[in-house]
Amino acid sequence: MLTIGALARKTGTKVQTIRYYEQIGLLPEPGRTEGGQRRYGDAELDRLSFIRHARQLGFSLGAIRELLDLSDHPNKPCHEADTIARRQLKEVEQRLVRLEALRTELERMVRECSGGRTADCRVLEVLRDHSECLTDHTEAGA
Amino acid sequence: MLTIGALARKTGTKVQTIRYYEQIGLLPEPGRTEGGQRRYGDAELDRLSFIRHARQLGFSLGAIRELLDLSDHPNKPCHEADTIARRQLKEVEQRLVRLEALRTELERMVRECSGGRTADCRVLEVLRDHSECLTDHTEAGA
DNA sequence: ATACATCCTACAGCCACTAGAGGTTCAACC
DNA sequence: GGTTGAACCTCTAGTGGCTGTAGGATGTAT
Ligand SMILES: [Zn+2]
Ligand SMILES: [Zn+2]
Ligand SMILES: [Zn+2]
Ligand SMILES: [Zn+2]
Numbered sequence: 001m002l003t004i005g006a007l008a009r010k011t012g013t014k015v016q017t018i019r020y021y022e023q024i025g026l027l028p029e030p031g032r033t034e035g036g037q038r039r040y041g042d043a044e045l046d047r048l049s050f051i052r053h054a055r056q057l058g059f060s061l062g063a064i065r066e067l068l069d070l071s072d073h074p075n076k077p078c079h080e081a082d083t084i085a086r087r088q089l090k091e092v093e094q095r096l097v098r099l100e101a102l103r104t105e106l107e108r109m110v111r112e113c114s115g116g117r118t119a120d121c122r123v124l125e126v127l128r129d130h131s132e133c134l135t136d137h138t139e140a141g142a
Numbered sequence: 143m144l145t146i147g148a149l150a151r152k153t154g155t156k157v158q159t160i161r162y163y164e165q166i167g168l169l170p171e172p173g174r175t176e177g178g179q180r181r182y183g184d185a186e187l188d189r190l191s192f193i194r195h196a197r198q199l200g201f202s203l204g205a206i207r208e209l210l211d212l213s214d215h216p217n218k219p220c221h222e223a224d225t226i227a228r229r230q231l232k233e234v235e236q237r238l239v240r241l242e243a244l245r246t247e248l249e250r251m252v253r254e255c256s257g258g259r260t261a262d263c264r265v266l267e268v269l270r271d272h273s274e275c276l277t278d279h280t281e282a283g284a
Numbered sequence: 285a286t287a288c289a290t291c292c293t294a295c296a297g298c299c300a301c302t303a304g305a306g307g308t309t310c311a312a313c314c
Numbered sequence: 315g316g317t318t319g320a321a322c323c324t325c326t327a328g329t330g331g332c333t334g335t336a337g338g339a340t341g342t343a344t
Binding site for chain 1: 154188191195196198199209213215216217218219220221224226227228231234235237238241242244245248249251252255258259260261263265269270271272279
Binding site: 145146147157161175177178179180 | 320321322324
């Protein structure tokens with residue numbers, strides 16, 4: 001049986017985050033000691049590891065909730081899980097395109113600055129006027 | 143003189159966002175009509191355009207605040223602005239590396255799924271066990 | 285028995301907005 | 315001058331995914 005701190009250490013999660021996941025119903029309410037402290041077993045360890053790994057891969061907590069549900073029903077067909085993963089992949093690909101445009105712009109800004117007064121600073125000039133940009137980086141979402 | 147709605151349209155900003163920027167001191171308090179409605183001039187239009195463009199390039203509002211300050215002092219040397227831009231570039235580059243790792247992992251998950259029961263779903267298997275991953279995508283920040 | 289690390293709840297704060305309620309003002313049209 | 319009705323106003327609360335703090339209780343080692 002693990003204390004919340006031990007579980008936190010094993011999964012690379014903060015204690016508060018574990019309590020937060022419990023609060024939003026992503027982790028089940030664990031057993032408690034007589035004094036009221038949480039104690040965890042292997043099932044919870046597995047579940048939290050799953051959550052953390054999915055978070056590292058960029059899945060939202062909503063998506064993770066669905067994935068956990070599916071994982072709890074081994075006989076269901078898996079296309080729902082695959083759909084969620086493909087959706088996530090698409091989002092990542094879109095963000096990549098967008099970030100590459102940002103990198104291009106930022107590199108150019110930094111490269112072209114000659115290091116004089118702010119009045120002549122290329123960085124500030126570009127920020128003042130998007131027509132100085134070579135890429136269209138104007139879509140939503142950072 | 144522009145109403146807040148006209149300013150919003152010109153800069154691709156929501157009205158509430160403009161009021162929010164004013165509230166946090168990023169935009170100055172504008173003049174008002176007798177009835178209390180905000181009216182904006184060209185200075186505010188330029189400033190808001192700057193803010194929006196910098197946001198599109200991924201700068202935080204904190205960084206933008208610093209950049210605006212620098213922009214207001216044309217005789218200062220510009221290395222501070224350049225430092226901020228370089229920092230932002232670094233962050234973008236780090237996110238790119240990370241997102242590329244995610245893309246690799248997600249692509250593999252999706253590709254290897256054979257479409258059977260969730261018990262055998264490759265997507266869920268990988269999520270359960272990071273040692274199935276080829277990349278180290280475990281750094282912080284999505 | 286005492287020290288003290290760890291645990292508990294409850295709530296506030298972070299970022300950058302976004303949405304809504306409930307009321308007022310402005311501009312145009314008749 | 316009166317009447318619409320869109321756009322404005324303030325204020326509050328919510329989003330996601332945590333993180334931090336206050337103030338107190340518990341667990342364990344010595
Ligand atoms: Zn410069
Ligand atoms: Zn631009
Ligand atoms: Zn599958
Ligand atoms: Zn992994």
